[in-house]
Amino acid sequence: MSEKYIFKKIKQSNMFPQLPHVMLRLIKACNSEKTSIEELTEIISTDPSLTSRLMQILGSKYMNLPKTVNNIKTAVVYLGKDTIRNIAVSTSAMRFFNFSNSAPESVIGKIWYHSYKCGVIAKKIAEENNFPNPDEFFLAGLLHDIGRLVLLQNFPEDYKAILQTSSNEKQTISAEMEMFGADTPQISAWLFSQWNLNPLISDAVFFINESIQQIEGALSHVKVVFISNFLARHDALEKIPEIISLTDVPPTRLEQIVIEAEKQVQEMAKRLDIKLGEAQDTFYEDSLKTEIKNLSLFYGTLQNLMHARDIDTVLDIVHNGFKIVFNIPRVFYFLLDEKKNILTGFCSSYDKSYKIIKSIALPLSNQTSLLIKCLKELKVQNSLKTKDSEKLAISDTQIIRLLKSKGIYCIPIYSSEKASGVMVLGVDETGAKNLEDNKGLVKLFSKQTGVCIQGVRFYKEYAIDIHEKKMEAYSTLTDKVIHEINNPISIIKNYIETLGLKLPDKHPAQDELLFIGEEMNRVAGLLDQLRSFSRPKIDGFESVDINRVCQSILELLKKSILLPRQIEASINIDPDIPKAKTDLNGLKQVLINLIKNSAEAMDKGGKITLTTRFLSESQKILIDEKKQIPGNIELIISDNGPGIDENLKETLFEPYTTTKIGSSNSGLGLSIVHSIVKELNGQIRCESNRGKGTSFIVTLPVSSLKKE
Numbered sequence: 001m002s003e004k005y006i007f008k009k010i011k012q013s014n015m016f017p018q019l020p021h022v023m024l025r026l027i028k029a030c031n032s033e034k035t036s037i038e039e040l041t042e043i044i045s046t047d048p049s050l051t052s053r054l055m056q057i058l059g060s061k062y063m064n065l066p067k068t069v070n071n072i073k074t075a076v077v078y079l080g081k082d083t084i085r086n087i088a089v090s091t092s093a094m095r096f097f098n099f100s101n102s103a104p105e106s107v108i109g110k111i112w113y114h115s116y117k118c119g120v121i122a123k124k125i126a127e128e129n130n131f132p133n134p135d136e137f138f139l140a141g142l143l144h145d146i147g148r149l150v151l152l153q154n155f156p157e158d159y160k161a162i163l164q165t166s167s168n169e170k171q172t173i174s175a176e177m178e179m180f181g182a183d184t185p186q187i188s189a190w191l192f193s194q195w196n197l198n199p200l201i202s203d204a205v206f207f208i209n210e211s212i213q214q215i216e217g218a219l220s221h222v223k224v225v226f227i228s229n230f231l232a233r234h235d236a237l238e239k240i241p242e243i244i245s246l247t248d249v250p251p252t253r254l255e256q257i258v259i260e261a262e263k264q265v266q267e268m269a270k271r272l273d274i275k276l277g278e279a280q281d282t283f284y285e286d287s288l289k290t291e292i293k294n295l296s297l298f299y300g301t302l303q304n305l306m307h308a309r310d311i312d313t314v315l316d317i318v319h320n321g322f323k324i325v326f327n328i329p330r331v332f333y334f335l336l337d338e339k340k341n342i343l344t345g346f347c348s349s350y351d352k353s354y355k356i357i358k359s360i361a362l363p364l365s366n367q368t369s370l371l372i373k374c375l376k377e378l379k380v381q382n383s384l385k386t387k388d389s390e391k392l393a394i395s396d397t398q399i400i401r402l403l404k405s406k407g408i409y410c411i412p413i414y415s416s417e418k419a420s421g422v423m424v425l426g427v428d429e430t431g432a433k434n435l436e437d438n439k440g441l442v443k444l445f446s447k448q449t450g451v452c453i454q455g456v457r458f459y460k461e462y463a464i465d466i467h468e469k470k471m472e473a474y475s476t477l478t479d480k481v482i483h484e485i486n487n488p489i490s491i492i493k494n495y496i497e498t499l500g501l502k503l504p505d506k507h508p509a510q511d512e513l514l515f516i517g518e519e520m521n522r523v524a525g526l527l528d529q530l531r532s533f534s535r536p537k538i539d540g541f542e543s544v545d546i547n548r549v550c551q552s553i554l555e556l557l558k559k560s561i562l563l564p565r566q567i568e569a570s571i572n573i574d575p576d577i578p579k580a581k582t583d584l585n586g587l588k589q590v591l592i593n594l595i596k597n598s599a600e601a602m603d604k605g606g607k608i609t610l611t612t613r614f615l616s617e618s619q620k621i622l623i624d625e626k627k628q629i630p631g632n633i634e635l636i637i638s639d640n641g642p643g644i645d646e647n648l649k650e651t652l653f654e655p656y657t658t659t660k661i662g663s664s665n666s667g668l669g670l671s672i673v674h675s676i677v678k679e680l681n682g683q684i685r686c687e688s689n690r691g692k693g694t695s696f697i698v699t700l701p702v703s704s705l706k707k708e
Contacts, residue, residue, distance in 0.1 A: 006180045007190055009154065028133070041073045080320075114232050115145050120261040122228035128249050128257070131220070133198075140192075140201045140221075141228050144208055147187030151180065173209060185209055201225075215246060223247060231258050311335070311346075314452045318423070318445060319348055325441065326434055328425045330403050332357055333413075334371055335421035335453070340629065343371060343421060344620060353402045360395075361620035361629060368393040371422045374410040378419060380442070383407040384432050395623045399424060409435055411442060415450035420457075423449070485523070493520050541581050546633055546700075547573045549584070550610055553591045561596060566605035574613040580633055580702050586676045587700075591635070593673045594696050598639040601694070611636040615699070630702035638695040644688040652686055 025043050029035040044051055051072060119141030126134040152159050158179055166172040176183040182190075189206035193199070204225035207218060215226045223246045230236065230243055236258045240251050247254070315333050322328040330351060334343035341364050345357040366372050370381040370393070383392060383400065384407040392400075400408055403426030411423040423446065427435065435442055500513050554571055562569050591610075598608050612635055619631030644652065653674035677684045681701055688694040 006182050006187070037073060037076055040076050044072050044076070111145050111148060115142050117261050118142070118144060118225075118228045118232040121231050121257055122225055124257045124261065125224050125228060125247070125249060128253065129220070129224070129247075131224070136198055136201050137221075137224055137228075140204055140225050141232075143192075144188055144205045144225065144229065145184055146191055147184040147189075150187060150191070151176065151184070155180070169209075183209075212242060212246065227254075232261075309456065311453055311456050312349075314449060314456065315346055316348060318449050321445060322425065326425075326431065326438070328427070328431060328435075330405075330426045332399065332403065332424040332426075333421060334362060334424065335413075336375065336419060337361075341365075342620070342622070342629070343375065355617065356402060358617040359619060359621055360623050362395055363622050366393065366395065370396050370408065370410050371399075371424065374412050374422050375419050378412045378414055380412070380439075381410040382427075382432055382436075383409075384427070384429060398623055400426070407432065411446050413446055413450045413453065415447055415454055418450075418454065420450045420453045489520055489524060493517065496520070541583055543579045544582050544584050544587065546577050546580055546587075546635070547575075547612055549587060550591065550612055550635065553588060554595070554610055557592065557595050557599075561599050562608065565599055565602065567599055567602060568605075568607045570607070570609050572609065572611040576616075577612055577614045577633055578630075578702055580700055582680050582700060586680055590673050590676050590680075590698060591637075593670070594637045594698075597670065598637060598641065598694065598696075602639060602641040607640050609636075609638045611638070619702075633700050633702060635698040635700070636695055637698075638693060640693040643690040643692055644686065644694055645690070649686065649688070653684070 026040070029040055029043055119138045122141035123134045123138035126137040131137070162172060162175040162179065166175050173183045173185075185206055185208050189202045192202035192205055198221075200219060200221040203219070204221045207215065207222050208226055208229050210226070215223060218226075227243055227246055230239065231254065233239065237255060240254050240258075244251050244254075249257075315331075319331045322331055331347065332353075333346040335346055336342075337344050340361075343362040343364070345360045347354055347357045351357070362369055362371055364372060364375075368391075370383055370386075373379075374381040383396060386392065396408065400406075403424070405426030406428045407426075409425040409427045409432055411425070413420045413423055425431070425435070496513050496517050500510060503509055503513075550573065551571060554569055558569055561567075595608060595610070612633065615632045615634055617631075620629040621627075622629065653670050674684055677698055677700075683699045685697050686694065687697065
């Protein structure tokens with residue numbers, strides 16, 4: 001059989017692998033920040049299979065989308081670049097996994113184990129050398145034996161004879177040449193050229209079985225794929241000295257790459273219950289297909305998680321992962337609040353039950369809830385497996401009803417054995433079985449979610465802790481300064497009074513003594529300001545009508561501060577705000593300082609708006625105990641002034657920082673506000689855009705106790 005004939009027959013057969021070009025274009029486009037939604041839509045539209053897969057996912061009745069998605073562009077906008085890339089990789093790569101129906105399972109197992117490991121190593125070496133498009137190297141390694149699968153599929157009986165008579169790779173290649181006039185590397189390279197891939201990658205596959213001496217003079221692409229194929233062998237670590245002349249990567253790093261690649265293959269196989277290197281009938285083949293598909297998604301999800309900077313983003317990324325891998329349409333999260341000893345609900349803002357889930361919580365004292373059991377035991381809980389004698393908790397039943405599913409599958413979110421919460425998936429029997437069959441991958445999602453949540457929380461808590469310690473240091477220093485200065489001030493004031501008594505009433509020096517006394521009183525006043533920052537005086541907590549206080553303060557300041565500066569003031573009140581338990585005088589001082597601060601920033605007039613609102617989502621309902629945890633109130637003081645310089649934002653609430661350029665202001669106002677808000681068990685933050693205005697947002701609890 002001639003070489004020309006074999007290529008012609010393969011091309012004319014119905015078993016000719018299709019073009020993966022769209023996958024490469026799409027990966028490249030998704031990796032570029034400059035790619036527009038329109039460009040992605042155009043690329044996807046050229047691949048009917050990929051288009052069909054996207055619309056199938058989004059058209060599912062289980063997706064629970066807020067509106068119908070009936071075109072590719074909307075699908076791209078909804079899923080995002082990362083998810084689109086993951087679907088493209090899994091969908092396109094799966095096309096090549098169908099070339100194994102006629103081959104013995106043991107042969108297929110060896111081919112895919114070796115090919116996958118080769119692809120991983122090739123990508124790592126490409127990244128080590130900073131080569132562009134490392135995914136091309138992965139593809140070359142993954143598909144370098146595609147020619148053998150094509151021969152197996154097109155000429156099953158002939159190839160079985162080769163397998164029976166060949167005991168090693170060299171003999172197999174020789175037999176292929178004798179029977180077909182072309183061997184695996186030639187056919188694989190020919191297929192790459194048919195797909196219009198990078199010719200250098202095609203050459204790399206073509207020369208993959210040449211001698212080391214011949215490869216020494218080859219281009220980098222050939223060397224990388226050759227080295228990767230060489231290192232994918234079982235005895236790679238012993239043979240590294242033979243190929244060190246082909247690369248600048250140090251031998252120790254090559255050893256690490258081999259170990260990392262082997263570990264990656266073995267760990268994934270173990271977690272997904274796949275026994276690599278052994279024939280597992282049709283289950284082995286199906287599992288390996290699923291593994292490759294899920295790996296492409298999981299590592300895309302993992303990469304996205306590493307860039308997440310807030311918990312909502314983390315949960316959305318994981319939610320998308322479950323939708324694509326396991327076809328789980330809805331996921332609720334219940335995250336641990338250690339201070340309140342409860343699990344609080346979260347879910348995607350696109351979910352129909354978003355407001356309800358955000359408003360509910362579960363006390364850790366609830367011993368019957370599957371969610372609490374999942375959290376405490378760090379074990380998966382499946383409501384569809386509960387015994388008939390075991391009645392579900394009311395909260396579990398309510399969550400099932402909200403998910404509109406037959407049951408719930410609860411997965412603990414944890415890392416280093418420290419629990420962060422529970423993922424609750426709505427499932428039927430098929431969905432639960434799919435999750436059970438893929439416990440390894442489920443565990444990966446769970447642990448990685450836990451790591452990211454703990455990372456985000458640690459970063460925020462660390463930043464708060466640093467700020468609090470800095471403010472505490474300021475307070476301690478201020479206390480010492482006040483104490484040290486007060487002593488000489490008291491002495492000086494006493495001497496002035498004594499001296500005044502010794503001199504006649506009409507003595508010329510009496511005026512000077514009076515002036516000195518006034519200045520000393522001014523110094524004492526400044527010290528009182530410092531004391532207000534250092535240790536703000538909170539008298540006691542009482543029930544306060546927030547709206548009434550805000551209205552009275554604004555009316556008071558209109559005449560004295562706002563109108564003389566030609567500043568218009570308005571108030572937007574939320575009539576649903578409940579009375580809050582707080583310190584009335586402390587609250588008044590906060591409002592006065594913030595409104596005064598905004599007014600002083602607008603020397604040419606402007607507008608100040610005071611807004612009050614009740615954060616309904618912060619109010620939690622303990623659904624098994626029929627109790628409520630009071631929520632929070634927000635007070636927003638906004639102006640349309642010049643805004644705050646970016647350089648000042650980080651130190652805005654620290655003492656001696658002022659937003660008034662060229663002002664003699666002491667810079668203590670905002671630090672005093674911060675200290676009072678902290679004593680009121682609240683929080684304050686600032687949002688400002690240069691030239692567009694500034695908003696100070698104060699969050700206070702409805703119910704609070706004075707700090708001891």
